Amino acid sequence: MSTGKKLFIKGNEAVAYGALAAGCKCFFGYPITPQNDIPEFMSKAMPKAGGQFVQAESEVAAANMLLGAAACGVRAMTSSSSPGVSLKQEAISYMAGSELPGVIVNMNRGGPGLGDIGPSQGDYFQSVKGGGHGDYRTLVLAPGNCQEAYDLTMLAFDLAYKYTNPVLILGDAILGQMKEPVSVGEPIAVDEAEGGDWKLTGAKGRPYRILKSLHLEEGSLAEHNLKLAAKYESMRGEVRFESFETKDAELVVVAYGSIGRIVKTVVRKLRQEGLKVGLFRPITLYPYPSAALVELAQEGKRFLTVEHNMGQMIEDVRLSLCGLADSAFFGFPPGNMPTPEDFEQPVRQALGR
Amino acid sequence: MSRVVFLKERCKGCLLCTQVCPKGIIALSGEMNQQGYKIVEVAPGKMEQCTGCASCAMICPDTVITVYKTVKPGQPVKPGEPGEEVARVNG
Amino acid sequence: MTEKIAFERPKPLADRATHYCPGCSHGIVHRLVAETLQDMDLVENTIAVSAIGCSVFLYNYIMVDTVEAPHGRAPAVATGVKRARPDRFVFTYQGDGDLASIGMAEIMHCANRGERVSVVFVNNTIYGMTGGQMAPTTLVGQKTTTCPSGRCRDSEGMPIRMAEIIASLGGTAYASRVAVDTIKHLNQAKKALRKAFEVQVNGLGFGFVEFLATCPTNWKMSSIDANKRIAEEMIPYFPLGDFKDVTTGKGVC
Structure with a gap:
């Protein structure tokens, strides 16, 4: 591009x-x-x-x-x-x-x-x-x-x-x-x-056009x-996502945006220790990459969702997994800048290591 | 003879036209249109008093009234005036 | 004997019944707008912005390209339209609740920036579509469904005079107040509307016309009595005339 x-x-x-x-x-x-x-x-x-x-x-x-x-x-x-x-x-x-x-x-x-x-x-x-x-x-x-x-x-x-x-x-x-x-x-x-x-x-040479959101006629709003x-x-x-080191991962960390990037640093570090952890980073939040998450769940992976809030995207992760698996959650509250160190312990904990 | 033509089904009987007609020839008729409004008319025999001033049409909120104005013999229909292209001999 | 058509429906005005109540002034103002667009040969070059209120259905009656704005935001939407298509003629059509209450910020700044747009402002001192509530322009003592004892200066403030306020803003090229109650006033109204359109076409700035209008239904009056109220109660508080006209220097500091 x-x-x-x-x-x-x-x-x-x-x-x-x-x-x-x-x-x-x-x-x-x-x-x-x-x-x-x-x-x-x-x-x-x-x-x-x-x-x-x-x-x-x-x-x-x-x-x-x-x-x-x-x-x-x-x-x-x-x-x-x-x-x-x-x-x-x-x-x-x-x-x-x-x-x-x-x-x-x-x-x-x-x-x-x-x-x-x-x-x-x-x-x-x-x-x-x-x-x-x-x-x-x-x-x-x-x-x-x-x-x-x-x-x-x-x-x-x-x-x-x-x-x-x-x-x-x-x-x-x-x-x-x-x-x-x-x-x-x-x-x-x-x-x-x-x-x-x-x-x-301007309606030159064609019928005039109306751009509106009001639909009062019977049935018209339903149709709309x-x-x-x-x-x-x-x-x-249009679904887009990044899968990083998920292939053999036991634990997939789901995180988006800059938090996804910080988690990636954690994944790299833990991989050097031989820990089987990966990152799933949704790039489109709507539409949500549910199908890709389901595939990972069907492979038997466990999940941890990390967000820079007290738990929002976790709901979409759970909706996507739809009972196939659950996701643990770590929420980092706003008001502070998160570092890879902030996420390392929660990831280790979710891995059980 | 100047004259006015009412599009009866559009009239809502607000009577504003009756207030501005300089000849006072527009009045409520006994007629009701399909919308259920009592509508106005020019009383029978009074149309010849119409001067074609268009006051009634100008104040009508529903564009009910079309006004035809008599052009005196010898008086040219000015270019650009509304209706120039439809100027015609009446009867 | 020859005859000519002295008055007929202007072509941009749709040949259909309106949803307006008997005697409502919106129909008159719609017709004046359609006539002026036709007279100035602007119909096929126009993008209109409709607002919220009884006149939201403007697009059913004036047959030009139209976008519907959220309540009060028509001047902001018109700004976006004009900036995107500077070569098009752009106007908004707004009522007093829309323009002088919820949309006060948008109208003020649109005028102040001198956006090359024209605003048709219909002031009938009440919220019509929602059932006759108090508007920012409701006269002191006027009873509405939300000031059932009449508007009180102490608690509701005074009615807002928009044409004067708009005239005081730097980007305004033309600001006028007209009425639709008499033939004389209708002729003045049409001239004012044309001027508000011309200042846009000539790139001089923002054009604004306030129409003193009736709402017989919510005023609980006959159309004839409502029309009389314009002269008896509205014009004494909302004086008619041009408050600013850069083409004559009037109201320009």
Whole structure:
């Protein structure tokens, strides 16, 4: 996906570069730590790319601006962190209901409430279970390093248009603020015809179009929800995950995002001691890689889910395993930066060594 | 003779048109449309008083009224005015 | 004898019955918008943003490309639309609950940024669709289902004068208040609407027209009495006229 030059950049910047490369032409943002690098970068980059940057009056407005740009079939994005993403849920629900494509980035910080500005995975439920009202789903991509932040942001735009649906990038303060080398490429040429059968352009030479989520006619909302459900089901093909050293593992640690990466370090260390431990890292949180987990369970493996919260994704792990196996859980509370040492003992304990 | 034509099924009987007609020729009729509204009419024999001012049509919230205005002989129908293309001889 | 059509339904206005109550002003404002779009040859270049309230069904009546905004957010959605398609004509159509209450932040900042969009604001001093609750524009003493003894200045504050507030913002090119109760006022209203559209087309800034309108059902009045209330009660508190017009210098500091 990425070709050309290598840059030493933060995860936040990698997201911004990924958006540029994907042909993003509108960015709507509002300041909140720890994602400010994204709007700051975009305020310079968007005009240069012939696009638009707006610092909105609120997160609510920024997300609704995204809705407006999306209605025109223009690749657009907004970014924020947890409290701000809560405010965006209104527009995300309307976008899902109106079937509009857009990319929303959440660099997860500690909560609930104002919490802190440090890393957390406390927004898992909000991201994958639908943070707004109504029966809808958003695709959720969880990058574990800066290169992935770039690649998955590019992918997010393609998926948003493929499914005409909002797509979430769920990172955290660790990913947003750490620097790594990232291969970046030139912006792709977005196909002018993208969204051609639904986008609003002014009704010249065709019947006029309405993009809405209100369905009052008898049976109309039921029909709409069934159509959406079929679409969400069809997203199953987009499942992505990383399996690391799972083949002969007795214990598979399930962890996503930057926590998955920290767990990987633990796995490497314990492997050197000959301990049979592996990592399963979901990259798509919706759709969840359930089938792959089931396969591991059928091979008789045991599981430990590690999260930077008090237990959210563990519910999806257990749902996936569906009684075939159970998963132990280790939750690291927000407010502190986890290190491999923090996870080593829980993994050893789950291994029984 | 200028005249007005009511799209009866759209009339909701709000009577706003009766208030703005400078000739006072629009009034509630005894008729009810399929929506169940008592509708207005120009009383029989009074249409010839219509000046084609279109006040009734302008205040009608339901676009019930189409207004035909008499063009005096010799008076050109101005280009660009509404209805230029449909100017026609009446009866 | 020759005759011409002096008045007919404008083409962008759908040939169908509306869901509005008898005497409701929305139908009049819809027609004025459709006529102005037609007169300015904007119909095929327009993207409309509908809001929440009785007028959410705008798209059933004005036949232009339309996106439906969440409650109060139409100016933010319109910002997104205009930024994405700067060459298109963009307008929002909002009621007083939508614009002056839940959407106050969005309208203020959209105007202040000088977004090249036009806003059609229908002020009937009440929440119509939800059944007649108090609005930010409800007049002092006016009874609604949530101020059954009448709006009280001490506890509910004074009705908000939006046209004046919008006129005070830097990005506003045109802000006006009009009424739809008389033929004279309707003619003024149409001129104001055209101007609010023109300032967008000419790239001068944000255009805003507040329409003083009726809600006979929730005011519990006949259409005729409701229409009289505009002159007797509304205009004394909500004066008509242009509060800002950059093309004449009026209201520009």
